[in-house]
Amino acid sequence: MPTAALYIHIPFCEKRCVYCDFYTVAGVESRLPDYIKALKKEMALRAAETFWQRQRFATIFFGGGTPSLLAPPEIAEILDTAFASFHFAAHPEITLEANPGTITSAQLARYRAAGINRLSLGIQSLHVDELERLDRIHSPQQAIDAVVMARHAGFENINMDFIFALPQQTLGRWQDNLAQAVELRPTHISAYNLTIEPGTPLEVKIRKGEIQPLSEEEERAFFQFTIDFLERHGWQQYEVSNFAKPGYEARHNIKYWDGSAYLGLGASAHSYDGKRRFWNVANLRKYLAALAADRCPEDNAEPLTKQQKIFETAFLGLRQRRGVDLAAFAKQFRRSFDETFKGVVQELEKGGLLVRRDHYLQLTREGLMLCDEVCTRLGTQLEIAPKLNFKNNNSPDDEAEGNDGEQHGPQGQ
Numbered sequence: 434m435p436t437a438a439l440y441i442h443i444p445f446c447e448k449r450c451v452y453c454d455f456y457t458v459a460g461v462e463s464r465l466p467d468y469i470k471a472l473k474k475e476m477a478l479r480a481a482e483t484f485w486q487r488q489r490f491a492t493i494f495f496g497g498g499t500p501s502l503l504a505p506p507e508i509a510e511i512l513d514t515a516f517a518s519f520h521f522a523a524h525p526e527i528t529l530e531a532n533p534g535t536i537t538s539a540q541l542a543r544y545r546a547a548g549i550n551r552l553s554l555g556i557q558s559l560h561v562d563e564l565e566r567l568d569r570i571h572s573p574q575q576a577i578d579a580v581v582m583a584r585h586a587g588f589e590n591i592n593m594d595f596i597f598a599l600p601q602q603t604l605g606r607w608q609d610n611l612a613q614a615v616e617l618r619p620t621h622i623s624a625y626n627l628t629i630e631p632g633t634p635l636e637v638k639i640r641k642g643e644i645q646p647l648s649e650e651e652e653r654a655f656f657q658f659t660i661d662f663l664e665r666h667g668w669q670q671y672e673v674s675n676f677a678k679p680g681y682e683a684r685h686n687i688k689y690w691d692g693s694a695y696l697g698l699g700a701s702a703h704s705y706d707g708k709r710r711f712w713n714v715a716n717l718r719k720y721l722a723a724l725a726a727d728r729c730p731e732d733n734a735e736p737l738t739k740q741q742k743i744f745e746t747a748f749l750g751l752r753q754r755r756g757v758d759l760a761a762f763a764k765q766f767r768r769s770f771d772e773t774f775k776g777v778v779q780e781l782e783k784g785g786l787l788v789r790r791d792h793y794l795q796l797t798r799e800g801l802m803l804c805d806e807v808c809t810r811l812g813t814q815l816e817i818a819p820k821l822n823f824k825n826n827n828s829p830d831d832e833a834e835g836n837d838g839e840q841h842g843p844q845g846q
Contacts, residue, residue, distance in 0.1 A: 443500040443699065444457045446499045458717050467721055469507055469511060476515060500531065559609070580619060597610075602647070621682075656802060744808075774811055
């Protein structure tokens with residue numbers, strides 16, 4: 434029986450990072466009690482809906498923002514309400530995004546006792562100057578200490594988030610980041626190419642010429658090195674930007690990629706029920722007001738056409754290293770992948786960007802470097818021009834996971 438994913442967005446941050454375009458709010462932690470009350474009300478409203486009452490949830494993901502601004506009793510309160518409201522599969526994966534500058538050893542132990550069994554740390558870099566350029570509030574030593582403290586607190590499943598190809602970053606500095614990460618032995622590493630999002634402070638500085646981004650050739654060199662280095666040290670790339678020790682792939686992220694239903698709670702959170710995608714209002718005041726009035730905070734919805742579903746199945750399948758299951762695709766859409774995309778697949782195969790292995794269609798190493806371009810070619814065949822950037826969001830075409838990177842659901846850390 435298929436299972437679903439539950440994403441809980443915590444938009445509060447101590448400071449907004451220059452590269453972040455997720456919905457976050459800074460300096461209003463006094464609204465946290467009201468927000469938790471609203472989340473519990475939203476759970477009650479969604480739990481009353483037949484579709485979500487019939488689902489069995491296999492994962493919970495607290496993304497942000499900075500979920501670790503919530504005290505362990507507040508996390509426990511939200512989890513208790515979730516378990517009382519929805520049906521869950523046995524042994525759900527429960528992830529909390531955390532900023533290394535907001536946690537202590539005692540706090541981590543209490544998160545673990547509250548039920549969190551996977552920790553995702555927004556590291557981004559282990560160099561002081563790079564952290565300062567990203568406006569991160571933690572130091573390299575705090576990041577290192579966070580991993581050590583998490584392990585002592587009982588966390589076996591730990592993700593470290595990194596961003597590479599930063600302005601002024603050299604390949605040597607990035608290699609040093611990865612080398613230190615490998616020494617810390619996390620079970621999962623997310624490594625994202627810096628994305629310059631329109632309207633962010635970083636994009637404004639680049640537009641004004643104050644900062645020079647790296648070239649596409651340099652970015653590809655960083656990406657190629659990342660794959661080689663991490664796989665050489667035992668972390669398998671199972672998705673374009675995600676690497677895991679065997680058995681520690683992010684179950685929540687995989688739910689987004691395999692077409693499962695997911696329910697997003699909180700301001701700006703996205704949901705998908707197999708037929709339509711819908712999302713909450715990205716405004717804290719409006720979100721709180723709606724739930725205070727016992728109204729669902731849904732802002733808008735998009736029914737997915739067959740063409741959109743076909744494209745997303747192809748796009749999200751190719752992002753995974755195993756590729757698109759050709760038999761499952763044909764069964765779902767009643768026509769083969771080759772027939773659907775006509776001659777484009779053959780052209781991409783001849784160009785060395787796609788390859789068939791064990792009934793799966795996969796990106797080659799060169800194809801990984803050009804993933805967005807490959808998917809754009811497929812989308813053009815279907816007359817679809819989607820947003821392909823999918824990092825830290827709980828929506829395949831509108832980034833929002835959570836923690837500056839890992840596909841944990843929407844937004845930032």
